Amino acid sequence: MFTIKVLDGSEGHIGLPCHENESLLDAVNKREKKIPYACKGGGCGLCKIKVEEGEFKRGRSSKTVLPDHERVMNYTLACKTYPISDMKILIDLSKLTHSS
Ligand code: FES
Numbered sequence: 001m002f003t004i005k006v007l008d009g010s011e012g013h014i015g016l017p018c019h020e021n022e023s024l025l026d027a028v029n030k031r032e033k034k035i036p037y038a039c040k041g042g043g044c045g046l047c048k049i050k051v052e053e054g055e056f057k058r059g060r061s062s063k064t065v066l067p068d069h070e071r072v073m074n075y076t077l078a079c080k081t082y083p084i085s086d087m088k089i090l091i092d093l094s095k096l097t098h099s100s
Pocket residue numbers: 036037038039040041042043044045046047048077078079080
């Protein structure tokens with residue numbers, strides 16, 4: 001069991017548990033913060049998030065919606081991302097341009 005700190009671009013964050021074989025999408029959406037999704041199969045790109053800290057593994061996903069240059073910058077698809085350590089993730093990417 002790992003702890004996922006979820007940043008939504010506002011002040012503060014929530015911490016929630018995520019099992020090793022549970023996707024970040026399922027772990028987050030069981031709680032109050034919602035990540036949009038459609039396919040849960042790594043194909044639509046709606047669940048794209050950014051990993052700020054922590055290690056994770058990815059399942060198979062489309063390079064059309066998550067190209068290599070985004071992968072190396074720690075963008076990932078929450079439906080196909082599984083923690084292997086505690087993590088900190090940003091779920092509202094629209095806030096990225098305002099935060100740096
Ligand atoms: S829900 Fe479609 S890529 Fe994650």
